[in-house]
Amino acid sequence: MAVAEGAEPISLxxxxxxxxxxxxxDAWRLFRRNKASMVALGVILLIVFIxxxxxxxxxxGLIDARGGAVxxxxxxxxxxxxxxxxxxxxLAARDxxxxxxxxxxxxxxxxxxxxxxxxxxxxxxxxEKKQWVWLLGADSNGKDWLTQTIYxxxxxxxxxxVGATMSLVVGLIYGMISGFYGGRIDNAMMRFxxxxxxxxxxxxxxxxxxxxxxxxxxxxxxxxxxxxxxILDLNKxxxxxLFLFIALGVLNWIGMARHARGLVLSYxxxxxxxxxxxxxxxxxxxxxxxxxxxxxxxxxxxxxLAIPGYIFTEAFLSFIGLGVQPGTPSWGAMxxxxxxxxxxxxxxxxxxxxxxxxxxxxxxxxxxxDGLRDAFDPxxxxx
Amino acid sequence: xxxxxRKLSGGSLLESVRNAGGTVxxxxxxxxxxxFLIRRLLAAVPVLFxxxxxxxxxxxxxxxGPFNAVGQRRMPDYVVRQLEEQFGLNKSLLFNTPNDGYFxxxxxxxxxxxxxxxxxxxxxxxxxxxxxxxxVLKIDLLDSQFFTYVWDVLHFDFGPSLNIALRDxxxxxxxxxATRLPVSMQVGVFAVLLGFLLGIPLGVLAAxxxxxxxxxxxxxxxxLGQATPSIVLAPILIIVFAIELDWVPVSDQQNQWRExxxxxxxxxxxLALPVLTLGTGMSASIARLTRxxxxxxxxxxxxxxxxxxxxxxxxxxxxxxxxNALIPVATILGPLLAAVLTGTFVVELIFVIPGLGESFxxxxxxxxxxxxxxxxxxxxxxxxFGNIMVDVIYTWLDPRIRFD
Numbered sequence: 001m002a003v004a005e006g007a008e009p010i011s012l013x014x015x016x017x018x019x020x021x022x023x024x025x026d027a028w029r030l031f032r033r034n035k036a037s038m039v040a041l042g043v044i045l046l047i048v049f050i051x052x053x054x055x056x057x058x059x060x061g062l063i064d065a066r067g068g069a070v071x072x073x074x075x076x077x078x079x080x081x082x083x084x085x086x087x088x089x090x091l092a093a094r095d096x097x098x099x100x101x102x103x104x105x106x107x108x109x110x111x112x113x114x115x116x117x118x119x120x121x122x123x124x125x126x127x128e129k130k131q132w133v134w135l136l137g138a139d140s141n142g143k144d145w146l147t148q149t150i151y152x153x154x155x156x157x158x159x160x161x162v163g164a165t166m167s168l169v170v171g172l173i174y175g176m177i178s179g180f181y182g183g184r185i186d187n188a189m190m191r192f193x194x195x196x197x198x199x200x201x202x203x204x205x206x207x208x209x210x211x212x213x214x215x216x217x218x219x220x221x222x223x224x225x226x227x228x229x230x231i232l233d234l235n236k237x238x239x240x241x242l243f244l245f246i247a248l249g250v251l252n253w254i255g256m257a258r259h260a261r262g263l264v265l266s267y268x269x270x271x272x273x274x275x276x277x278x279x280x281x282x283x284x285x286x287x288x289x290x291x292x293x294x295x296x297x298x299x300x301x302x303x304x305l306a307i308p309g310y311i312f313t314e315a316f317l318s319f320i321g322l323g324v325q326p327g328t329p330s331w332g333a334m335x336x337x338x339x340x341x342x343x344x345x346x347x348x349x350x351x352x353x354x355x356x357x358x359x360x361x362x363x364x365x366x367x368x369x370d371g372l373r374d375a376f377d378p379x380x381x382x383x
Numbered sequence: 384x385x386x387x388x389r390k391l392s393g394g395s396l397l398e399s400v401r402n403a404g405g406t407v408x409x410x411x412x413x414x415x416x417x418x419f420l421i422r423r424l425l426a427a428v429p430v431l432f433x434x435x436x437x438x439x440x441x442x443x444x445x446x447x448g449p450f451n452a453v454g455q456r457r458m459p460d461y462v463v464r465q466l467e468e469q470f471g472l473n474k475s476l477l478f479n480t481p482n483d484g485y486f487x488x489x490x491x492x493x494x495x496x497x498x499x500x501x502x503x504x505x506x507x508x509x510x511x512x513x514x515x516x517x518x519v520l521k522i523d524l525l526d527s528q529f530f531t532y533v534w535d536v537l538h539f540d541f542g543p544s545l546n547i548a549l550r551d552x553x554x555x556x557x558x559x560x561a562t563r564l565p566v567s568m569q570v571g572v573f574a575v576l577l578g579f580l581l582g583i584p585l586g587v588l589a590a591x592x593x594x595x596x597x598x599x600x601x602x603x604x605x606x607l608g609q610a611t612p613s614i615v616l617a618p619i620l621i622i623v624f625a626i627e628l629d630w631v632p633v634s635d636q637q638n639q640w641r642e643x644x645x646x647x648x649x650x651x652x653x654l655a656l657p658v659l660t661l662g663t664g665m666s667a668s669i670a671r672l673t674r675x676x677x678x679x680x681x682x683x684x685x686x687x688x689x690x691x692x693x694x695x696x697x698x699x700x701x702x703x704x705x706x707n708a709l710i711p712v713a714t715i716l717g718p719l720l721a722a723v724l725t726g727t728f729v730v731e732l733i734f735v736i737p738g739l740g741e742s743f744x745x746x747x748x749x750x751x752x753x754x755x756x757x758x759x760x761x762x763x764x765x766x767x768f769g770n771i772m773v774d775v776i777y778t779w780l781d782p783r784i785r786f787d
C-alpha cells in the first residue's frame with residue numbers, strides 16, 4: 001500500500017517531464033550524463049572566463065600586458081645564461097634591503113643564484129597598476145609569459161568561435177537554399193561547391209594572409225583613407241584578427257554547405273514536411289519551423305568538432321609569422337618565439353605553457369563535440 | 384556478370400587473360416566508371432584554370448616583386464627593369480589591353496597605330512640608357528603574363544624559378560619540384576602508412592573490447608593525438624628524443640634529404656620524428672573512425688547471422704565485419720591527403736626538411752611567382768585526384784554505390 005502510494009507521484013512527475021520535453025531539452029539531458037563532455041564544457045567556460053576578464057587581471061596587478069622598457073629589467077628566461085651586456089636595472093629600484101620584492105619567475109637553480117641579485121630588481125612600473133609576480137617568467141622583451149598566454153586564449157577562442165560561426169551561417173544558408181529549392185538551382189550551386197572543393201585551402205589562406213599583412217604594413221607607412229583605411233584601422237585594432245577571419249572564412253564553409261544540403265534533402269521528403277506542405281504551410285514556415293530545428297543540431301556538432309581545426313590553423317599561421325600582427329599574443333607565435341630563441345634546449349617550461357594551453361583547449365572542444373554528437377544523435381552513442 | 388562471362392569463355396591463355404582483365408574492369412565499375420572518370424577529369428579542367436587564375440592574381444597582387452622583395456639587397460632600377468623584361472613581367476597581368484602599354488609583334492592583329500618600344504640597355508647615376516624602337520601597335524588581348532603562363536603550362540613548361548638564389552643557376556620550377564617533391568613524399572607516405580598501421584589495430588581493439596579499459600585508454604590517446612597539433616608535438620618529440628635521449632639528430636646534418644633515400648640507420652633516424660609527428664594525428668583520427676565504423680557494422684544483421692551459424696568470434700570480426708567497417712576508413716584518404724599537405728608545412732619548417740612546403744613558404748616570401756604557381760597547381764592536382772580516388776575506392780569497396 002505504502003509502496004503504491006509512493007509510486008504514484010513519481011510516475012506522474014515522469015509524465016509531466018516527458019510532456020514538456022523537446023529535442024533541445026532531451027539533448028541537454030543526454031549531454032548532462034556524459035561526464036567527460038561536462039568537464040570539457042566547464043574547462044571551456046573557464047578559459048572563456050579567463051580570456052574575457054583578462055583586462056581585470058591586468059588591473060588588479062596579477063598580470064601585465066605591457067612590456068618593453070618597463071618590464072625589460074626582469075630576467076629573460078629564454079636566454080637564461082646571464083649576459084654581461086644585459087642592462088642593469090639600476091640600484092634605484094631596490095628596496096631598503098637592497099633587494100627587489102618582485103619574484104623573477106621560474107628559473108633553474110643555478111640561474112636563479114647567479115642572476116637573482118643582479119637582475120631581479122625592478123623599478124616600480126606604475127604605482128597604480130603594478131604587477132606582483134612573473135609567475136611563468138617573461139619573454140625576450142620582458143613581457144610576462146602568463147599574460148601572453150591569457151591574451152593568447154582570446155585570439156584562439158575568437159578564431160575558433162568566429163571561424164565556426166561564419167562557416168556555419170554561410171554553409172547553412174547556402175546548403176539550405178540549394179537543398180530546398182533543388183532542381184537547376186541546386187545543380188548550379190552544388191557545381192560551384194564541387195568546383196571550390198579542389199582549391200588547396202592552406203595555400204590560399206597563406207597567400208591571402210601574406211597579402212593582408214603586406215597591405216597592412218604599407219598602410220602603416222603611408223596611411224590611407226576611406227573605406228579601405230577604415231577596414232585596415234579596424235584590423236589593426238583587432239590585432240590582425242579581422243583579416244585572419246576573412247582568410248579562414250573564404251573556403252571553410254564548403255564542407256558545411258554540403259552537409260547542410262544533404263540533411264535538407266533527407267528531411268525534405270519526410271512525412272512531417274509533406275504533411276506541413278499538405279495543410280498549406282508556406283516555404284518560409286517549412287524552412288524555419290520544420291527543417292531548421294532538425295538540421296541545426298548535427299551541424300552545430302560538426303562545427304564544434306571543426307573548432308580545433310581553426311585553432312590549429314591560426315596557431316600554425318602565427319607560428320610561421322603570418323597570423324596575428326606581431327605584438328599580439330598568440331599561442332602559435334609564442335611557440336615560434338621559443339623555437340627561434342633556442343628554447344628547445346633550455347627552460348622548456350616556457351615552451352610547455354602555450355603548448356599545454358593549446359592542447360587543453362582543443363581537447364576540450366573535441367570532448368564537447370563528442371558529447372554534443374551523442375546528445376543530438378543518440379543512435380551514434382558510444383561511437 | 385563477370386562469373387557468367389568466365390563460364391562462357393574458352394580455355395586459351397589469351398582469352399583467360401582478357402577475361403581476367405574484364406573481371407577487374409567489371410569489378411571497378413565497368414563502363415560506368417570510365418564515364419565517371421572522364422566526367423570528373425573534364426570537370427577538373429575548369430577548376431584548375433580557376434585555381435591558376437586566382438593564385439596568379441593573388442600572388443601578383445602582393446606588394447613588391449621577385450626582384451625587389453622585402454629583405455633583399457636593393458638593385459638599381461634599371462637592373463630590375465631589365466630582369467622584368469627578361470622574365471616577361473613587364474607585360475600586363477591578365478589581359479593585354481591597348482592602354483596597358485605593351486604590344487607584341489604579330490601578323491594577324493589589327494593595326495591601331497604606332498608606338499615606341501623602350502628597351503633598357505643599362506644605366507648609371509645620370510639615368511637609364513634606353514633604346515627606343517618604333518613598332519606597329521596591335522591588339523593581342525591574350526599576350527599577357529597570365530595567358531603566356533597558361534600557354535607554357537599547357538606545354539608542361541612551368542617557367543624558371545624567380546628566386547634570387549636559383550635564378551642565376553637557371554633552375555626551372557619543374558627541376559625544383561622534382562628534387563623537393565620526393566623529399567616531401569617520403570615523409571608523407573611513411574606518415575600515412577604509420578597512421579593506418581597504428582590506427583586500424585587500435586580502433587579494432589577498442590571496438591572489440593568496447594567499454595573496457597582497453598577501449599577507454601586507446602580512445603583517450605586517440606582524442607589526445609587528435610587534439611595535439613604538429614607545432615606542439617614536434618617540439619616535444621625533439622626535446623624528448625633528440626635532445627634528452629639523444630637517439631636521433633634534431634635535423635638532418637648529412638644532407639641526406641637532398642641526396643635521396645638510402646636505406647640506412649641514419650635515414651631512419653632523421654625520418655623518425657617527422658613521420659611520428661605527422662602520423663600520430665593521423666592514426667588518432669583513423670583509430671576513432673575504425674572504432675565507430677566497426678561498432679556500427681557489428682550491429683548489422685549479417686553479423687548476427689554469422690554469429691548464429693556458429694562462427695568463431697574472431698572469424699566474425701576479422702572476416703565479416705572488418706571488411707565492411709573499413710569502407711568509411713578508406714574514404715578518409717582524401718582528407719588525409721590534404722592533412723599531409725598541411726602537416727608537411729609545419730614539419731618541414733621545424734625539422735628543416737628541404738621539401739615542398741618549406742619551398743612554398745619561402746617562395747611566397749620571395750615573390751617567386753612561378754614557384755608559387757607551380758606548387759599550388761601541384762597541390763590542387765593532388766587534391767582533385769585524391770577526391771576522385773576516394774570516390775572510386777568507395778564504389779569499389781561497396782558495390783551498392785553506383786557511379787551514376
